[in-house]
Amino acid sequence: MTIRRIPLLAAAALVLAVPLAACGSDDSSSEATTAAAGATTAEATGSEATGSVPDGPTISIGAQDFGESAILAEIYGQALEAAGYPVSQEALGGFRDLVFAAFESGDINLTPEYAASALEFLNDFAGEATSDPAATVALLQTQLESRGLVAFEPSPAVDSNSFVVTAETAERLGLENVSDLTADLRLGGPADCPDNASCLPGLLSTYDLDLSENFTPLDGGGPLTVAALDGGEIDVAILFSTDGTIADKGWVVLKDDKGLINADNIVPIGSQELVDTYGDALATLINKISASLDTAELTELNRRVGIELEDADAVALSWLQAEGLVS
Amino acid sequence: MAATVVNTISGAIDFLLTPENWTGPRGILARTQAQIWISVVSMAMSAAIAIPAAVWLAHRRRVPNLSVAMVNLGRAIPSFAIIVLIFPFSIRFGFGLGFWPTCVALVIIGVPPMFTNAYSGVASTPRDMVEAASGIGMTDHQVLRKVELPVALPLLITGVRIAAVTIVATATLGAIVGYDCLGTYIVSGLRRGESGRPEVLVGAVLVALLALSVDLILDRVERRMTPWNT
Numbered sequence: 001m002t003i004r005r006i007p008l009l010a011a012a013a014l015v016l017a018v019p020l021a022a023c024g025s026d027d028s029s030s031e032a033t034t035a036a037a038g039a040t041t042a043e044a045t046g047s048e049a050t051g052s053v054p055d056g057p058t059i060s061i062g063a064q065d066f067g068e069s070a071i072l073a074e075i076y077g078q079a080l081e082a083a084g085y086p087v088s089q090e091a092l093g094g095f096r097d098l099v100f101a102a103f104e105s106g107d108i109n110l111t112p113e114y115a116a117s118a119l120e121f122l123n124d125f126a127g128e129a130t131s132d133p134a135a136t137v138a139l140l141q142t143q144l145e146s147r148g149l150v151a152f153e154p155s156p157a158v159d160s161n162s163f164v165v166t167a168e169t170a171e172r173l174g175l176e177n178v179s180d181l182t183a184d185l186r187l188g189g190p191a192d193c194p195d196n197a198s199c200l201p202g203l204l205s206t207y208d209l210d211l212s213e214n215f216t217p218l219d220g221g222g223p224l225t226v227a228a229l230d231g232g233e234i235d236v237a238i239l240f241s242t243d244g245t246i247a248d249k250g251w252v253v254l255k256d257d258k259g260l261i262n263a264d265n266i267v268p269i270g271s272q273e274l275v276d277t278y279g280d281a282l283a284t285l286i287n288k289i290s291a292s293l294d295t296a297e298l299t300e301l302n303r304r305v306g307i308e309l310e311d312a313d314a315v316a317l318s319w320l321q322a323e324g325l326v327s
Numbered sequence: 328m329a330a331t332v333v334n335t336i337s338g339a340i341d342f343l344l345t346p347e348n349w350t351g352p353r354g355i356l357a358r359t360q361a362q363i364w365i366s367v368v369s370m371a372m373s374a375a376i377a378i379p380a381a382v383w384l385a386h387r388r389r390v391p392n393l394s395v396a397m398v399n400l401g402r403a404i405p406s407f408a409i410i411v412l413i414f415p416f417s418i419r420f421g422f423g424l425g426f427w428p429t430c431v432a433l434v435i436i437g438v439p440p441m442f443t444n445a446y447s448g449v450a451s452t453p454r455d456m457v458e459a460a461s462g463i464g465m466t467d468h469q470v471l472r473k474v475e476l477p478v479a480l481p482l483l484i485t486g487v488r489i490a491a492v493t494i495v496a497t498a499t500l501g502a503i504v505g506y507d508c509l510g511t512y513i514v515s516g517l518r519r520g521e522s523g524r525p526e527v528l529v530g531a532v533l534v535a536l537l538a539l540s541v542d543l544i545l546d547r548v549e550r551r552m553t554p555w556n557t
Binding site for chain 2: 095096097100121124125188190191192194195212213216217218219220224227228230231233234
C-alpha cells in the first residue's frame with residue numbers, strides 16, 4: 001500500500017492537473033495498473049503518469065485509410081500505452097464517414113481528426129469552418145457534444161487540402177499563389193470537390209475562378225491524384241499539405257493568398273466516456289503530444305512512411321523518442 | 328434507422344426533382360451519356376474479340392476447354408482490381424485517366440458471356456443438320472452462314488444481352504479512376520457521409536434503371552430477330 005502510494009503521489013505532483021478524486025479511485029485499479037506499470041520501464045514511470053491510470057475502457061484508436069492517419073494513431077497510441085493506458089489500434093479501412101460510424105457503434109473511442117474537415121463533415125458542409133483554428137474547433141466542439149464526443153486541443157500541425165502544381169508548370173506559367181491560376185487549367189481532386197465549400201465552390205467565391213468544366217474527380221489526395229499530376233493528365237492537383245510526395249517530387253504548393261483553405265489542424269477527437277473515465281491526466285497527455293507536433297515534422301514523417309516505406313509504428317516511435325515523449 | 332432510410336429516399340427524390348442536377352457537365356444527363364458511351368465502346372470491342380473467335384472455334388469443332396476456361400477467368404477477376412492495376416500503365420503510355428482503364432476492365436467482363444454463348448450456339452447445331460446442308464451442296468462458308476449462325480442466333484443474342492447489362496452496370500467503377508459517369512455520384516456521395524447518402528442512392532438507382540432499360544431494349548431486339556423462337 002505505502003509502496004504504491006509514493007510513485008502515485010510523485011506522479012500526481014508531476015502532472016499538476018490530476019485532481020484528488022482521481023487518486024481515490026486509483027485504489028480499485030490495482031491489477032490493471034500493476035500490469036501496465038510492469039509493461040513499461042521505470043524511466044517512463046518517472047516522466048509520465050504511469051501507475052495513476054484508473055480502470056477504464058480500452059482506448060481504441062481509429063485510423064483512417066491513409067498513411068498520416070496511421071502515423072498519428074500510432075503516435076497517440078504509443079504515448080498513451082507507454083503512460084499505462086490500455087490501447088488498441090483499429091484500422092478502419094475507410095475515411096471520415098467510417099470514423100463517425102465507428103464512434104457510434106463503439107468500435108473506436110479516439111481518433112486523430114482534422115478540425116475544419118471534421119466540422120464540415122458533421123455540419124453537413126454548412127461552410128462554417130474558417131482559417132481560424134480556435135474558432136473552428138469551438139464550432140466542432142458543439143457538433144461533437146450531441147454525439148457524446150469531445151475534441152482535444154488542436155495541434156499547430158496543419159494538414160489541409162492544398163493546390164499543388166509541378167515545378168515545370170509553376171515556372172512555365174509563373175504560378176506562385178492560388179490567385180495565379182487560370183480557368184483553362186485542369187484540376188484533379190476528390191470526387192466531392194464540386195460540393196465541398198472549400199473546393200470548387202470556394203475557388204469560385206473566393207478567387208472568382210471557375211474550374212468546374214476542367215475538373216476530374218479522382219481520389220482524396222491519394223495515389224490516383226499523384227499519378228495524374230505526375231503523368232501530366234492534370235495541371236493542378238488537390239493534395240494534402242503534408243504529403244511526403246510533394247517534397248519528394250519537388251512540387252510546388254500554391255500559396256492560399258486569399259484565405260480559402262480552412263484550419264485543418266490535427267485535432268484528436270475522443271468519446272466523452274473516455275474523458276470522464278480517465279480525467280485530466282489523459283487530456284493533458286494528449287494535448288502535450290499535439291502541441292509537440294508541427295507541419296514540417298509531420299510532412300517528414302509522411303515522407304518516411306510514404307516514400308521510404310518505413311513502418312508507421314516505427315516512425316511514430318522514433319518521433320516520440322526524439323521529442324522525449326516516450327523513452 | 329428508419330428515419331435515416333426515409334431521409335435518404337426523400338433526399339434522393341429532391342435531388343432528382345432539382346433541374347440543375349440534370350444539366351451541366353456533371354449533371355445526370357451528361358453522366359448517363361458518359362456511362363452509355365463507355366459501355367458502347369466496350370461492347371463493340373468485346374463483341375469484336377469474342378464473337379468471331381467463338382463462332383470460328385465452334386464451327387471447326389475445336390476442343391474449347393482451354394479457351395473457355397481462359398475466357399471465363401475474365402469473369403472471376405474482380406473488375407475493380409483490373410481498373411486499379413491498369414490505371415498507372417494507362418497514364419504512363421498516354422491513354423490518360425478514367426476511360427481506357429475502365430474500358431479494359433469492361434472488355435474483360437464483356438467477353439465471357441458473348442464467347443460462351445456464341446460458342447454453345449454454333450456448337451449446338453445438330454450434326455445431321457450440318458451434314459444435310461453439306462449434302463445438298465452448301466460450301467463450308469454457306470453452312471456456317473445459312474445453318475449454324477441462324478441456329479446460334481438466339482443464344483448469341485442472349486450472350487450480347489448479358490454482356491451489355493453487366494458492362495453498363497460495371498461501368499460505374501470508372502468513377503474510382505476519374506471517369507466522370509453515374510458512378511461518380513456514388514464515389515462522391517460516399518465521401519460526404521450521411522449527407523451524401525441520397526446521392527449514392529441516386530447513382531445506384533440510375534445505374535440500375537439504365538441497365539434494366541438496356542436489358543429491355545435488347546430483349547425486344549432478340550424477339551424481333553428471332554421471330555421463330557417465340
